[in-house]
Amino acid sequence: MSSAFEKWRQRLSDMTGLGGDQTKLHCQGCEQWKSHLLQYSPSVLFLMKHLKLSGCAVPPENIICAPCDPSAAAASSTPRSGGFSPTSGAILLCAGSFFSRSHMEQTLTHELVHLYDHCLFKVDWGNLRHHACSEIRANSLSGDCKWTREVRRGVVRFSKQHQECVRRRAVLSVTSNAACPNKEAAERAVNEVWDSCFADTRPFDEIY
Structure with a gap:
């Protein structure tokens, strides 16, 4: 596992511990929905399969639930719900930003498409x-x-x-x-x- 990924995950882990009980609940809920999607979502499973076939398998721990920067969300006309790090190959799911499991599914699928493109098309x-x-x-x-x-x-x-x-x-x-x-x-x-x-x-x- 790359050192860049480890640094990114550690930074997000540090952020997760700073938000109190509400943030922890958001992260727990995010993890539960993530686990469900990794088992049952047709689009997520399909992309994960094709990433693996392409030599870019995605371990579940590379999909990280963590709070996102609220100041960045406030400055954007489109509130952030996820992100992809080309440097580490990790995907971020913004805990507390999803209004439904379907919303998270669309976000995760979106970021997996970015990862697929990054892997196959450089x-x-x-x-x-x-x-x-x-x-x-x-x-x-x-x-x-x-x-x-x-x-x-x-x-x-x-x-x-x-x-x-x-x-x-x-x-x-x-x-x-x-x-x-x-x-x-x-x-x-x-x-x-x-x-x-x-x-x-x-x-x-x-x-x-």
């Missing part, structure tokens, strides 16, 4: 086109852009709803990339790779 996360492609795929394949999720966000569309959601969320994510100078650059990156990346559903046969 993504350069500082390259905006690379980042945009993985965000398009992760948002499209994870269930993040289901109509019910969009309604919960207060976004109601009846024409090309899925595509518009994927595009919007991909632009938001790329805009947050440290290498991205502004939203316009993020939009250009998403537009440049849109056709090929939206059509690429690997390892799924179709959009989940």
Whole structure:
């Protein structure tokens, strides 16, 4: 196990112990839902299987439940529910940020798509086109852009709803990339790779 992963896990472990009883309850609930998804979620099991077949098996301990930085969430227009660390290969699930187990399932699936892309396609996360492609795929394949999720966000569309959601969320994510100078650059990156990346559903046969 890499030293980078150990350092990242230790930092998250330290954070987990600082939030009092409420934080511990959130982390316990997160772990319970995570355990269920790793046993029963079709999308999670499918991605875990294909990651293993590709030589990138994901041990359960590499999927970490921990509190996320509330100041970062407050500064974002899209509250954070998870993340993927290219350096360590670990996935973070933000304990206390999920309104349902289905929400966690979509988040974990999203981050596993990033991990799949990182493993198979050697993504350069500082390259905006690379980042945009993985965000398009992760948002499209994870269930993040289901109509019910969009309604919960207060976004109601009846024409090309899925595509518009994927595009919007991909632009938001790329805009947050440290290498991205502004939203316009993020939009250009998403537009440049849109056709090929939206059509690429690997390892799924179709959009989940």
